[in-house]
């Protein structure tokens with residue numbers, strides 16, 4: 001982290017876990033544990049959990065995010081949720097382009113870009129996910145791929161809008177596998193994303209963008225990961241479903 005230049009953000013991504021009632025219990029448990037955090041604390045929760053999560057998080061330092069958003073403002077898109085709808089509920093962040101959406105739901109770099117623009121247009125802060133598969137890494141395409149995905153996702157995003165964008169480097173091979181990237185690999189991957197931003201917006205702007213690492217980040221390895229200069233926090237899956245573990249990660253980013 002380099003807190004002099006950019007904000008550290010620890011965000012939980014609950015994925016398809018927790019009912020609204022369970023969400024309330026977990027957030028109540030988390031509130032006192034993260035109350036004195038010196039970083040942004042965000043919980044991205046399933047759509048139906050959002051009203052309950054916002055109600056319980058009110059008055060605390062926990063911000064609520066969604067896990068996806070559609071790119072159209074309204075219309076015949078059965079089952080989809082528009083950015084304005086999230087905004088009206090009090091949602092602040094939204095995960096976009098998670099590898100699970102790319103893998104299982106036909107998400108492409110182009111739709112990631114459209115969703116990012118829609119989120120920004122509605123005043124939401126996108127957490128834009130990029131990351132290589134193991135096969136792509138072994139073929140030596142990590143840098144090329146991360147730069148391409150980052151640039152594609154940010155197409156037509158202005159330098160002003162970029163202030164509200166968080167990028168999350170999530171190597172696909174490290175997600176939910178228990179295999180964490182080494183701190184050096186995380187720093188390097190995040191560095192590629194930052195370099196891509198620098199190529200488009202210049203180094204000064206790139207240095208101010210929060211870039212998280214995600215992929216089996218947990219209470220044990222968080223300290224080392226966030227000690228790296230390019231790792232400005234984390235996007236946490238499994239460990240964000242446990243109040244104690246999540247709070248330890250928040251504490252690591254609060255140093």
Ligand code: 13P
Pocket residue numbers: 013098170174175176177178214215216217235236237238239
């Ligand atoms: P895990 O922390 O469970 O590996 O998930 C990471 C992730 O996908 C966060 O978006």
